[in-house]
Amino acid sequence: MRMIRCFVPGLLLCLLIGLVPFAQAQNDDAAGQALLEALAVSSYEAKGEAIESIITSGDERSRRWLDELLDGKLQRHKDTGRFVIVLENRGRNWPVIDALSFEEAGEMSRRDLDRIGINNALRGQLQSALAVLDLYTDDVDDRRDAARELLGSVDAAMVEPLRELIGSEDDAEVRRLLEQGLAIHRLNEGDIEAIAELEGSLNSRVRAALNSATQSDDPLVADAASAALLDIEQKLRINSGLETLYFGLSLGSVLVLAAIGLAITFGVMGVINMAHGELIMLGAYTTWGMQQLLPGQPGLSLVLAIPAGFAVAALAGIAIERGVIQFLKGRPLETLLATFGVSLILQQLVRTVISPLNRTVVSPEWMSGSLMINEGLSLTLNRLFVLGFALVVFACLMLVMRRTRLGLEVRAVTQNRAMARAMGIRATRVDIMTFALGSGVAGLAGVALSQLTNVGPNLGQNYIIDSFMVVVFGGVGNLWGTLVAGLSLGVINQVLEPWVGAVLAKIVVLVFIILFIQKRPRGLFPQKGRAAEG
Amino acid sequence: MWLSRPFRERSTQLFLGVLLAALAAVTFLNLALPADNPFHVSTYTVTLLGKYLSYALLAVAVDLVWGYLGILSLGHGAFFALGGYAMGMYLMRQIGDRGTYGDPVLPDFMVFLDWDSLPWYWLGFDMPWFAFLMVILAPGLLALVFGFLAFRSRVTGVYLSIITQAMTFALMLAFFRNEMGFGGNNGLTDFRELLSFDLRSDATRLGLFIATGIALALGYVICRAIVASKLGRVSVATRDAEARTRFLGYRVERFQLFVFVVSAMLAGVAGALYVPQVGIINPSEFSPIFSIEVVLWVALGGRGTLYGAVIGAILVNYAKTVFTGVMPDAWLFALGGLFVLVTVFLPKGIAGLLGYRFRGHRFKGRHSKRRSSAPDTSTSDTSTSGTREATA
Amino acid sequence: MIPTLPAHSSRWLAASLLSLGVAAPALAQEDPIKVGILHSLSGTMAISESTLKDTVEMLIEKQNEEGGLLGRQLEAVVVDPASDWPLFAEKARELLAQEEVDVIFGNWTSVSRKSVLPVVEELNGLLFYPVQYEGEESSENVFYTGAAPNQQAIPAVNYLMNNVGVERWVLAGTDYVYPRTTNKILEAYLKSHGVADEDIMVNYTPFGHSDWQNIVSEISQFGSQGKKTAVVSTINGDANVPFYRELGNQGINAADIPVVAFSVGEQELSGIDTAPLVGHLAAWNYFMSVDTDANYDFIDAWIEHTGDEMSVTNDPMEAHYIGFNMWAEAVRKAGTTEVDAVKDAIIGVSVPNLSGGYAAMMPNHHITKPVLIGEIQDNGQFSIVWETPSTVAGDAWSDYLEGSRDLISDWRKPMECGNYNVVEGSCGSGQAEAAAE
Structure with missing residues (x-):
């Protein structure tokens, strides 16, 4: 990091002062080659200097070069010394374009290419340098991000240009962030008034600056910084409470998703389906398969994976029902044994047919990152989506069970099978549909889980026991029970976790379930009426 | 005397006869025949058979509560593992100062974690009598507390199964923690000797095999005695119609508790015999999947027959040994397929296939009738179905 | 008839168990040299171990194409210990006592090694263990071709301290013996370099932990105290995917708080979308991106063996490559596969590694290795940013631990x-x- 300091201020300065470099274009190939040649050294210090000279060269291609350098795509042919940009760097042979002319240059073996490597320090500084450029873009969000990126990295040389920039900036948020950036700089110089400007900010870099200010030699500054910090921490406490609640609901939503399918097959049909976890796994693998079919479109494939995952798992469910469970009517405990066998087979099938290794499932752009509520609290988007998805799935299930003919028939068959058959309901068909529904929902859970965790043969195993706990805790046969049980177990777990650690939190939750069942032997929401006695 | 009753039963006589004959045969084939004789049984095989027998004892314990009491325990692995840990702790203390760090008292992993003294729950385990007592008492106590709570509040059926699962799962997580002082994930290992017999010698291995066989025989007799006594008949009544039995004036939960505790103790003994033969005890024995597997052995062999549990345990584990060697890539297909086929086509397990029906063994009366005449009930399990009938 | 069944079945069982081991090789004129492979092909560890089985099979094939060893062909004996630790001991016994293999390549987890150790010592076998591990062990019969803590953890921390300027440390690991030992060594090491207690945060999670929200939030809290912070991760296999995802989503990037991992290699990354992880670090003794001809040849052979253009190589595979070649060299040197002779002959044997240098077997049964630090790239590979100037010899007993220092x-x-x-x-x-x- 230290060595980077030597070039970055100068770089930032010249970027800020009217963007000199890009004014005069001189795209001479020989000069370009020489600029790039300077990058192909092993010392990171020398690379830093080479980057600086690229920026100041005024070459129009420099932005692209820097971007490709950041991505590790700028490479050099070992024998010819020609610089190329790699378009796709997986596999053995890579398609490349010429780095000087940007024209296609066929394929090259990775064996013959030398990557121009950068390290973290270089990358970080390069990123913030490029961020400065974004301060001049038209897009407000980009400008805000750029301004946020600059917090904590403002130094003396940048003060004046930044002041000018603030004057010409229309967006209040960008202005505020830049002011804060300047304030941090002033605070570092020992200016006590800067603290007033930073008060109340929840940004972590502001806090970092205040924290180091508390170590200041000037007791006045140190005291003021401590006071400001105290105030900030008070605000953060509310934040962290909300955050824990969100974590809990998020974990709970995962539990609900995993368990809700089981609540149908187990709770409604009485089938103890040990292969439930593997049905979840099938859903996750379907997401992966979709992404293989539609490379480069993670968003679309994820959306398509929702019906596909449902269908695949539902079909597998029908196969299990027809192949195994229909022979075990009235022997629910034996369904446990047979489906355990099915789960072993499914796991090994995935290992043999696909791979024993985990598969990569890419998150679409709109599911990565987080939603910023305030500077100290942001909700991770993928989990927010899963939470929403769980609630939607639950609502749909409730609709199906309450408002459709299928739901009516399912409830009828559950309550009194013989009577339902006498009324002309085809119980076998209802069984198939119910099991397919429960399995399909497990598939949906798999689609969602593929965004949170490993997609591999063991995926199902990790959720099966938790799922049973949730269903039993909520009360077998009650979908509301499953929802409440899942969410509350999630929240309890996350509230406990910071105090006692992840393992003990889980143990405490399990012991809590055991004791709770003693108190209410039929779960949170026991089924009422004659059906419950069955 | 109630313990002598089983010896008058033909089934028990046969079982004991076969078991003891097998023990004698293996011992003879191991000791008397030279190693190059095709009928020689190697010490490797003897140890393997010893392991199967300890699993068989565990399966008998599970069958006692499942087959005769109607309690499907998905947590018997916990009792097995507790017995195993008690034995393991004794074996650890026997290592003495021969550990890596040469500490005369502390096991290696404690030295490593910077513990300066033995935690209180390790005290006494250097004395064999205390350790062996704990083999029985530790699982017994857990079963007593757990069973007291569960049976008192009449937790039944699936709820009971799932909380037994929660129990073993919680214990597994707890034992995985290094702070617990049971060696964490690595468990207890590198045992040297048992009652000053070298665990690596062939004679000790054979001895352990024979001891396991005898323990299995004793366990079987105890279970048969319980089953054949009045206690056993009340248990079966509880299994088939819990509410009705209660209304007849029996304190059902006491019977349940007694049988449950005995079963847990047997599982503990099985665990204690298992550990020196495989040479390691680790929290994975607590894993709920293992407990489910044990239930599968019983189901495969034939629930509610005791000898079926023995057959199932030995058969499945033998299959596992062979398949993991012969078809390492595909053995799970075979095992999974076996479970599916047996449950679908052999509802009474192998014991049912053999067509053997000893008096008092089979599911009697309405239970078996229900199976054939009303195949479409979707209720949860035997004990709750009894409740329904009683309330109807 | 039930009375006859148990007796019958146990004799049949014993006989068939015997026949398994005896029948096959009796016919061959010149017995092949048997190489046991003890890696889980099912269960939780199959994810990591199954490729190692393939690696050894590939090495055996290659050796056979070159005419075998001592004029004899090699034969792989594969068993599946199914991620079940007692089964590891049983299978090791089967390999040594029944199959009478000459050498075993196997194990991944510490507990499986601990389980197998007494068996290998009792039956005097040879075991090559290819995974980085916690040290604090040295067995006459085991050869540790993976890294000891001084070949991975300490150089990595040095790099962060000196080249990145890290002052605050999060030591996050899965709760088992390897992370515990590594973190203990690192704590001692950091304190000896003047790091204060409050600048070290230690956190353990269970195996397969999937909900990292709280912990990642704590880490980001810990990292916003004004000092450069890094995470040293000994988080095991499966738990890494949700961990890195959470890191990415909570916006912790490598420039702010770099994570250096000791258990995340190319194979683990092949299950993760690495775009948000660019710049996070790993310390190994080999990376697939190592730029040497030997490595490219190895990769080509591996791709040919698996038939998958996209298959990756990793550090434990290189360890098996080195271990296998060392064993073959020692057998050649001793002129026999007899265990004691090979054990004596192998000390001092030196074979090329894949990163352009040589690996030598030390008298403590550990080997010399270079230490490489790599940054994760968007294609699931590592870009090497630092390496030790020369190879480092593995240290069985750490110098930073009370009790094993001497x-x-x-x-x-x-x-x-x-x-x-x-x-x-x-x-x-x-x-x-x-x-x-």
Whole structure:
């Protein structure tokens, strides 16, 4: 990091002062080659200097070069010394374009290419340098991000240009962030008034600056910084409470998703389906398969994976029902044994047919990152989506069970099978549909889980026991029970976790379930009426 | 005397006869025949058979509560593992100062974690009598507390199964923690000797095999005695119609508790015999999947027959040994397929296939009738179905 | 008839168990050399171990194409210990006692090695263990071709301290013996370099932990105190995917708080979308991106063996490559596969590694390795940003731990001791007794 300091201020300065470099274009190939040649050294210090000279060269291609350098795509042919940009760097042979002319240059073996490597320090500084450029873009969000990126990295040389920039900036948020950036700089110089400007900010870099200010030699500054910090921490406490609640609901939503399918097959049909976890796994693998079919479109494939995952798992469910469970009517405990066998087979099938290794499932752009509520609290988007998805799935299930003919028939068959058959309901068909529904929902859970965790043969195993706990805790046969049980177990777990650690939190939750069942032997929401006695 | 009753039963006589004959045969084939004789049984095989027998004892314990009491325990692995840990702790203390760090008292992993003294729950385990007592008492106590709570509040059926699962799962997580002082994930290992017999010698291995066989025989007799006594008949009544039995004036939960505790103790003994033969005890024995597997052995062999549990345990584990060697890539297909086929086509397990029906063994009366005449009930399990009938 | 069944079945069982081991090789004129492979092909560890089985099979094939060893062909004996630790011991016994293999390549987890160890020692087998591990062990019969803590953890921390300027440390690991030992060594090491107690945060999670929200939030809290912070991760296999995802989503990037991992390699990354992880670090002794001809040849052979253009290589595979070649070299040198002769011959054997240098077997049964630090790239590979100037010899007993500081291991004659106490001048008492027998 230290060595980077030597070039970055100068770089930032010249970027800020009217963007000199890009004014005069001189795209001479020989000069370009020489600029790039300077990058192909092993010392990171020398690379830093080479980057600086690229920026100041005024070459129009420099932005692209820097971007490709950041991505590790700028490479050099070992024998010819020609610089190329790699378009796709997986596999053995890579398609490349010429780095000087940007024209296609066929394929090259990775064996013959030398990557121009950068390290973290270089990358970080390069990123913030490029961020400065974004301060001049038209897009407000980009400008805000750029301004946020600059917090904590403002130094003396940048003060004046930044002041000018603030004057010409229309967006209040960008202005505020830049002011804060300047304030941090002033605070570092020992200016006590800067603290007033930073008060109340929840940004972590502001806090970092205040924290180091508390170590200041000037007791006045140190005291003021401590006071400001105290105030900030008070605000953060509310934040962290909300955050824990969100974590809990998020974990709970995962539990609900995993368990809700089981609540149908187990709770409604009485089938103890040990292969439930593997049905979840099938859903996750379907997401992966979709992404293989539609490379480069993670968003679309994820959306398509929702019906596909449902269908695949539902079909597998029908196969299990027809192949195994229909022979075990009235022997629910034996369904446990047979489906355990099915789960072993499914796991090994995935290992043999696909791979024993985990598969990569890419998150679409709109599911990565987080939603910023305030500077100290942001909700991770993928989990927010899963939470929403769980609630939607639950609502749909409730609709199906309450408002459709299928739901009516399912409830009828559950309550009194013989009577339902006498009324002309085809119980076998209802069984198939119910099991397919429960399995399909497990598939949906798999689609969602593929965004949170490993997609591999063991995926199902990790959720099966938790799922049973949730269903039993909520009360077998009650979908509301499953929802409440899942969410509350999630929240309890996350509230406990910071105090006692992840393992003990889980143990405490399990012991809590055991004791709770003693108190209410039929779960949170026991089924009422004659059906419950069955 | 109630313990002598089983010896008058033909089934028990046969079982004991076969078991003891097998023990004698293996011992003879191991000791008397030279190693190059095709009928020689190697010490490797003897140890393997010893392991199967300890699993068989565990399966008998599970069958006692499942087959005769109607309690499907998905947590018997916990009792097995507790017995195993008690034995393991004794074996650890026997290592003495021969550990890596040469500490005369502390096991290696404690030295490593910077513990300066033995935690209180390790005290006494250097004395064999205390350790062996704990083999029985530790699982017994857990079963007593757990069973007291569960049976008192009449937790039944699936709820009971799932909380037994929660129990073993919680214990597994707890034992995985290094702070617990049971060696964490690595468990207890590198045992040297048992009652000053070298665990690596062939004679000790054979001895352990024979001891396991005898323990299995004793366990079987105890279970048969319980089953054949009045206690056993009340248990079966509880299994088939819990509410009705209660209304007849029996304190059902006491019977349940007694049988449950005995079963847990047997599982503990099985665990204690298992550990020196495989040479390691680790929290994975607590894993709920293992407990489910044990239930599968019983189901495969034939629930509610005791000898079926023995057959199932030995058969499945033998299959596992062979398949993991012969078809390492595909053995799970075979095992999974076996479970599916047996449950679908052999509802009474192998014991049912053999067509053997000893008096008092089979599911009697309405239970078996229900199976054939009303195949479409979707209720949860035997004990709750009894409740329904009683309330109807 | 039930009465006959158990007796019948047990005899049949015994006989068939025997026949398994005996029938096949009896026919061959020149017995092949048997190589046991003890890696889980099912269960939780199959994810990591199954490729190692393929690696050894590939190496055996290659050796056979070159004419085998000592004029004999090699034959792989594969068993599946199914991620079940007692089964590891049983299968090791099967390999040594029934199959009578000449050498075993196997194991991944510490507990499986601990489970197998007494068996290998009792039956005097040879075991090559290819995974980075916690040290604190030296067995006469085991050769540790993976990294000891001083070949991975300490150089990585040095790099962060000196080249990145890290002052605050999060030591996050899965709760088992490897992370515990590594973190203990690192804590001692960091404190000896003037890091204060409050600048170290230690956190353990269970296996397969999937909900990292709280912990990642704590880490980002810990990292916003004004000092450069890094996470040293000994998080095991499966738990890494949700961990890195959470890191990415909570916006912790490598420039703010870099994570250096000791258990995340190319294979683990092949299950993760690495775009948000660019710049996070890993320390290994080999990366697939190492730019040498030997490595490219190895990768080509591996791709040909698996038939998958996209298959990756990783550090434990290189360890098996080195271990296998060392064993073959020692067999050639000894002129026999007999265990004791090979054990003596292998010390000092030196074979090329894949990163352009040589690996030598040290008297403590560990090998010399270069230490490489790599940054994760968007294509699931690592870009090497730093490496040790020369190779580092593996240290069985850490210099930073009370109790093992004074121990050394030397299996050459006349010392032949795995835990010789240099202060007391004696071999550990257990070993002394074993030697006396």
